[in-house]
Amino acid sequence: MNDVVAGQRHIRVVLVDDQVLMRTGFRFILDETDDIVVVGEAGDGATAVRVVERTRPDVVLMDIRMPGMDGIEATRRIIASTPAVAVLVLTTFDLDEYVYAALRNGASGFLLKDAIADDLLAAVRAVAAGESVTAPSVTRRLIAHFVNTTPAGAQPDDRLGPLTAREREVLTLIGRGRSNPEIAEDLQLAPGTVRTHIGRIFAKLDLRDRVQAVILAYEQGLVQLGENS
Template sequence: MTTRILLVDDQELLRMGFRMVLEAQDDFAVVGEASNGAEGVALAKALQPDVILMDVRMPELDGVQATQALVSAGCRARIIILTTFDLDEYAHAALRAGASGFLLKDAQPTDLLSAIRAVASGDAVVAPSTTRRLLATIAHQLPAAEPLDLAASTLTPREREVLLAVARGLSNAEIADALVLSEATVKTHVGRILAKLELRDRVQIVIYAYDHGLVPARG
């Protein structure tokens, strides 16, 4: 099965480099390129790619705004944010808006390919522990915790335990060990949490936990 990819970056040379790396893979096809967020949103709606590589800082419409627009429009493409800085507050904003993760622009080609394959299969590119570190670093910029919504009240005690464990950056294997469950059961719980809270992936669980004050922003 071929993964259809849209490149959105204002640097033509960078897009060219990404295209060369991606099109050398039998399971990838670059279906379009855009030089700013506005073009990216329009092309994403027209081409319906599986994965979008989105620069975070662009003219006209930046990657955060473009991600917000696409998620609000119901776009099913997984979005990977490209950033120059490991702990970029723009990357955090993009994750909150619905991106499935972020990568540094100088990432190794193998890391880029692995990331695209991961999000195409429904996983998050960024480990929850990385998201937690990002959130803790910019904690002073985060808004006050929001009250828990009605969806949270539908979580079972076990699902809430799993949610908190994911928010702390634990993997399924680590959660299974801590809660004395099988990995398959943990995966089932994570799936139910995502469905009940209407979240896209594990990264969104971490952000939800921080937004609602379920985990401390520091420590």
């Protein structure tokens, strides 16, 4: 839960990276803000799980490749034990299999380690607010990955059974990369109605954010190659 100090709500962050210098750099950037506070650090995945259980942060900045337990497994365990925590993956390798696996395990997005300070702060605030963090260029590659790894002819299965016809339409548009205002325009719905539909979709399908919704839309065949534009 966010700290409240002198009337200011603080986003609580745990830093996870096997390089002390990298953690120090991130801490320096985050400590310069008025709304973010670093409440813990870890140099490997196993320690990260313990630190998160003890500190209950809002956001975890998670390195992927670490000795011992890596960031993928740490993300899985953290999300399983503390689902309210948002994990933001940090990587030097752009969109690779490790990042994809972390997103599948519940990460809310990822950021390159050489991102500028403003982008880091914006990403932390976004995932703390329940949003996902994937830049448009990254989202295109992410979608391409889903298309290339989803079996041909995939069809929706029973997991989508709880959705109404309208909710399937909304999920399909999320899979195509549409924003809430664009979905509202496409379906001629009020923005509030779109938000309600999305909330129900996430609740029915146990989705954390739009990243997981995009993954599901492709895996269940709601979206096909060429439909994300």
